[in-house]
Amino acid sequence: MRFSELLDEVKIGGFHYRILLTASLIYCLTAMNVMLIAALVSPIARDWNLDVLTMGYLMSSGYLGMFLGALLFGRLADVIGRRRVLIIVLILESVFTAACGLAQNLLSLYLLRFLAGVGLGGALPQPGVYVSEYVPKRKRGLFLGLVEASWVYGVIISLLIPYFVLPSLGWRITFSVALLPLAVLPLVVAYLPESMRFLMVKGRMSDAERILRSLGVERIPEHEGMTEFRRYRVRDLLSREYARRTLLLFILWGGLIYTYHGIFLWLPTIYSRQFGLGDVTSLRWTLLVTLFQIPGYYSASLLLDRIGRKRVLAIYLIAAGISSALLSLRVDLVWIFTFSSLISFFNLGAWAGLYAYTPELYPTEVRGVGSGAAASFGRLMGILAPSITGYLFMLSGVSGPFTVFSLVHFLAGLAVVAMGVETMGKSLEEI
Numbered sequence: 141m142r143f144s145e146l147l148d149e150v151k152i153g154g155f156h157y158r159i160l161l162t163a164s165l166i167y168c169l170t171a172m173n174v175m176l177i178a179a180l181v182s183p184i185a186r187d188w189n190l191d192v193l194t195m196g197y198l199m200s201s202g203y204l205g206m207f208l209g210a211l212l213f214g215r216l217a218d219v220i221g222r223r224r225v226l227i228i229v230l231i232l233e234s235v236f237t238a239a240c241g242l243a244q245n246l247l248s249l250y251l252l253r254f255l256a257g258v259g260l261g262g263a264l265p266q267p268g269v270y271v272s273e274y275v276p277k278r279k280r281g282l283f284l285g286l287v288e289a290s291w292v293y294g295v296i297i298s299l300l301i302p303y304f305v306l307p308s309l310g311w312r313i314t315f316s317v318a319l320l321p322l323a324v325l326p327l328v329v330a331y332l333p334e335s336m337r338f339l340m341v342k343g344r345m346s347d348a349e350r351i352l353r354s355l356g357v358e359r360i361p362e363h364e365g366m367t368e369f370r371r372y373r374v375r376d377l378l379s380r381e382y383a384r385r386t387l388l389l390f391i392l393w394g395g396l397i398y399t400y401h402g403i404f405l406w407l408p409t410i411y412s413r414q415f416g417l418g419d420v421t422s423l424r425w426t427l428l429v430t431l432f433q434i435p436g437y438y439s440a441s442l443l444l445d446r447i448g449r450k451r452v453l454a455i456y457l458i459a460a461g462i463s464s465a466l467l468s469l470r471v472d473l474v475w476i477f478t479f480s481s482l483i484s485f486f487n488l489g490a491w492a493g494l495y496a497y498t499p500e501l502y503p504t505e506v507r508g509v510g511s512g513a514a515a516s517f518g519r520l521m522g523i524l525a526p527s528i529t530g531y532l533f534m535l536s537g538v539s540g541p542f543t544v545f546s547l548v549h550f551l552a553g554l555a556v557v558a559m560g561v562e563t564m565g566k567s568l569e570e571i
Contacts, residue, residue: 147336148276148567150355156275158331160283162324163267164290166226169321170263171294173237173256176318177202178405179302179423180311182412187311188246192409196530199405201250203522205257206264210519213262214512218505222270222335225262225508226328232259234321241315256318261519265498265511272499273337273507277567281449284496285441292433292488295404299427303420337504337568377502377510385501386510388559392453392494393518395552399460399545400487402525404430407480410538415473425477432481433488440489444496448564452493453556460486461549468542476538487549500563 177199185195209229217225236256243249267287275283297317305314339348377386407429411422436456443452460483467479502510532540 145567145569146352146357147274148278150276150352150357152276152279153356155355156279156283159271159274160286162327162331163271163287165324165327166230166263166321167267167287168290168294168297169324170233170260171291172298173233173294173318173321174202174206174260174264175295175298175404176237176302176315177253178408178426179299179306180314181405182409182422183306183311184249190246192530192534193527194246195409196527198246198249198253199401199526200523202253202257202260203401203519203526205254205259206261206522207257207516207519209258209261209263210265210512210516211261211509212258212512214265214516215509216262217266217269217508217512218338221338222266222273222508223328223332226266226270226332227325229259229262229266230321230325230328232256233263234259234319237318238316240318241312257519261515262512265508265515268495269499269508269511270332270335272496272568273335273504277565279445280500281444281496281564282441284499285437285444285492288492288495289434289437289441291491292430292437295430295433296427299423299430303423303427307420341504377506377513382502382510384559385561386514388555389498389501389510389514390517391555391559392552393498393514394521395457395548395555396487396491396494397518398521398525399464399483399548400491401522402529402541403480403483403487403545405526406529406533406541410476410533414471414476414538429477429480429484432484436485436487436489437492440492444493445564448562449493449497449500450556450560450562453490453497453560454553456486456490456493457549457553457556460490461546461553464542464546464549468539468546471538483545490552497560497563500568501561504568 181195181199184190184198190198209232213225213229233256236252236259240249240252240256243252268284271283271287272280301317302311302314305317333351333354334347336348336351339345339351377383404426408422408426411417411425417425440452440456463479463482463486467476467483470476498511498514499507528544529541532544
């Protein structure tokens with residue numbers, strides 16, 4: 141029996157719950173830093189007299205950094221380890237997002253948003269990669285879904301803090317909340333050993349054995365014959381064996397990032413400009429819509445190990461597409477709130493499925509770069525989403541952008557039906 145097989149036989153215990161908590165905190169606070177700009181872009185635009193297109197470019201600048209960060213740190217995680225990369229990206233995302241409050245002009249804010257994006261893009265795939273490599277296959281989908289579910293709490297924080305702080309202290313001080321992820325660093329150091337699968341690939345079998353013993357595995361066979369790894373290279377992501385999976389993940393990440401960030405970065409502005417609501421009132425409506433993400437995440441997470449990743453992704457993506465199409469048909473406050481809430485539920489449920497699915501589709505040697513490459517392609521769509529949404533909103537109100545969101549959801553749902561492989565109940569090596 142290999143070390144990796146022993147990992148799948150370990151009883152779920154305190155160690156697994158500690159890494160779940162730590163990974164969830166990382167993901168939650170990274171989400172807060174990603175989405176903080178949604179609450180602050182309107183007051184920034186008012187102070188600096190920015191038009192709708194410039195607001196879109198400002199939001200897009202962070203995604204350009206995220207594109208590079210996901211690719212760079214995904215590869216680095218396969219070279220120096222998951223744990224070290226987590227520490228580096230937490231520092232980068234916190235310092236440069238907070239520094240946005242010091243920007244003196246639009247150019248400096250673009251630059252700081254870009255640098256913050258490098259850290260944010262590097263941070264987002266890593267908790268899922270790490271958790272997937274430790275949690276036994278029977279609970280892997282649930283744990284990964286729960287990590288992804290922590291996103292919504294970060295989004296809620298990114299709306300609640302500006303709701304209370306913005307009216308009295310302004311947008312510059314509000315950016316300082318971005319330093320919160322630094323508080324997770326002691327937990328990373330204390331509770332996250334290096335990924336055991338990464339250690340095995342690097343030939344550090346004594347370190348892997350020590351971790352196994354700490355998990356309660358007492359009878360460990362000799363190392364010989366337990367490290368039979370085929371060596372993979374980055375270009376194998378496009379080989380006959382993995383090209384279909386890579387293309388599918390590019391479609392899913394691109395589609396979900398385009399729709400999620402196109403919708404939820406602009407939602408406070410849509411409520412404000414379409415209905416003449418103030419900054420605080422528009423945040424209140426956006427917060428109510430965001431709350432529907434919570435049951436969306438948990439319902440999908442509970443289904444991942446019951447009906448499988450493919451079915452969860454297909455059902456939730458197509459339902460989000462139908463909701464987007466219905467929202468595009470009418471423009472009144474109740475209608476937009478109703479279907480925004482349904483999109484919130486189903487789009488984020490699909491995210492839970494994708495976050496579980498992504499690290500499962502690649503072998504350990506290229507899991508970091510494979511996950512990072514898919515996320516990186518998604519960030520390209522993230523660069524386009526705020527600007528395209530702003531342009532369509534300026535031309536046609538909500539109908540234009542939400543028609544596009546509907547089509548993108550449908551495309552992603554059909555892609556997973558046609559191209560996906562089911563991973564439920566299988567070990568990472570078996571997949």
